[in-house]
Amino acid sequence: MERNVVGVVNNQFHAHRIVVGVVILKRAFSSSAANATKVAVLGAAGGIGQPLSLLLKHNESISHLALYDIVNAPGVAADLSHINTHSKVTGYSPDNDGLKHAVTDATIIVIPAGVPRKPGMTRDDLFNTNAGIVKDLATAAAQYAPKAFMAVISNPVNSTSMIQKVTTLDVVRSSRFVSELKGTDPKNENILVVGGHSGVTIIPLISQSGAKFTDDELKALTHRIQFGGDEVVKAKAGTGSATLSMAFSASRFTNSLLRALNGENGVVEPAYVRSPLFESKGVEYFASNVELSREGVGKIHDLGPLSQYEKDLLEAALPELKKNIAKGVDFVHKQ
Numbered sequence: 544m545e546r547n548v549v550g551v552v553n554n555q556f557h558a559h560r561i562v563v564g565v566v567i568l569k570r571a572f573s574s575s576a577a578n579a580t581k582v583a584v585l586g587a588a589g590g591i592g593q594p595l596s597l598l599l600k601h602n603e604s605i606s607h608l609a610l611y612d613i614v615n616a617p618g619v620a621a622d623l624s625h626i627n628t629h630s631k632v633t634g635y636s637p638d639n640d641g642l643k644h645a646v647t648d649a650t651i652i653v654i655p656a657g658v659p660r661k662p663g664m665t666r667d668d669l670f671n672t673n674a675g676i677v678k679d680l681a682t683a684a685a686q687y688a689p690k691a692f693m694a695v696i697s698n699p700v701n702s703t704s705m706i707q708k709v710t711t712l713d714v715v716r717s718s719r720f721v722s723e724l725k726g727t728d729p730k731n732e733n734i735l736v737v738g739g740h741s742g743v744t745i746i747p748l749i750s751q752s753g754a755k756f757t758d759d760e761l762k763a764l765t766h767r768i769q770f771g772g773d774e775v776v777k778a779k780a781g782t783g784s785a786t787l788s789m790a791f792s793a794s795r796f797t798n799s800l801l802r803a804l805n806g807e808n809g810v811v812e813p814a815y816v817r818s819p820l821f822e823s824k825g826v827e828y829f830a831s832n833v834e835l836s837r838e839g840v841g842k843i844h845d846l847g848p849l850s851q852y853e854k855d856l857l858e859a860a861l862p863e864l865k866k867n868i869a870k871g872v873d874f875v876h877k878q
């Protein structure tokens with residue numbers, strides 16, 4: 544299993560190393576490493592980076608939080624370092640090899656660096672700017688922290704990443720939206736969302752929750768989940784996109800990965816990874832439930848039973864996903 548995963552990921556890494564270089568799974572996580580766990584956040588002074596770093600400062604599994612940004616990371620680090628939890632916090636700017644120092648010896652590197660959307664933009668409109676940013680950061684990470692696990696948040700993640708937690712945000716949103724409709728506790732609503740992370744590539748599998756909705760409710764709910772990001776972009780009126788709910792989701796994903804790296808079995812999170820599920824249809828990356836392990840990506844779960852409505856959503860998503868992935872791959876090959 545390990546060799547299999549390593550092979551797949553190393554291939555991916557060679558093929559896509561510039562854009563994303565996201566998971567390098569060669570080394571099994573050792574318990575001594577678990578005792579000294581460094582997490583680096585690249586883009587740490589931004590709208591997502593700051594609350595994410597705050598949440599990670601509260602994570603007892605992290606011993607060192609290294610914050611990097613092109614602006615203000617030392618300030619954010621100084622501020623967080625006064626919080627009375629054990630972890631050390633350090634901040635780096637591009638001067639004096641800051642990026643190198645931020646990522647060296649990191650166990651996990653989380654990347655929320657990049658430009659967010661403004662109203663009227665699609666996530667794809669961010670590609671030209673953000674692919675270059677992710678490329679530079681992933682290249683440095685590959686060079687100075689070749690054993691680290693990387694998680695990319697920067698949009699458009701359908702094109703820029705191999706493993707990320709965007710579907711965590713979609714799942715977090717779905718469970719909240721469904722609980723609002725049904726008047727239930729969102730903690731008990733676990734709605735799986737698969738596919739990708741933009742518009743029609745977001746496929747909520749609401750039928751698996753057992754909840755009953757009318758056709759109109761189901762359509763409206765699906766649309767709200769698929770375009771939840773737009774709801775926030777519109778409400779923020781030109782000042783950015785979702786940051787706090789994303790930070791919450793990224794913190795949850797990072798914590799799950801740390802639990803799995805520390806040897807806990809059965810830790811499952813939705814993640815957009817290189818996946819065999821729709822490879823035969825030319826879609827090499829796909830988000831589904833993934834069992835996290837000491838090697839990062841463990842067992843990739845299949846989708847489970849789909850209603851006809853969900854099968855139709857899947858059919859609509861696959862060609863779009865294929866295009867998004869091809870865009871990332873082309874970018875890499877042109878480097």
Ligand SMILES: NC(=O)C1=CN([C@@H]2O[C@H](COP(=O)(O)OP(=O)(O)OC[C@H]3O[C@@H](n4cnc5c(N)ncnc54)[C@H](O)[C@@H]3O)[C@@H](O)[C@H]2O)C=CC1
Nearest residue numbers: 586588589590591612613656657658659696697698709789
């Ligand atoms: N995957 C997902 O579900 C979600 C993704 N996003 C994406 O996350 C990204 C960040 O969003 P926000 O935090 O709201 O943006 P922001 O503009 O508030 O923060 C971005 C930060 O990245 C930094 N940055 C830019 N270039 C950098 C570089 N080369 N190296 C290091 N840092 C760099 C900026 O200085 C800034 O502090 C956007 O691309 C956004 O679309 C946002 C929400 C959800």
Ligand SMILES: O=C([O-])CC(=O)C(=O)O
Nearest residue numbers: 660666771772773784785
């Ligand atoms: O909508 C955006 O651009 C940010 C994002 O990915 C989300 O909130 O789902």
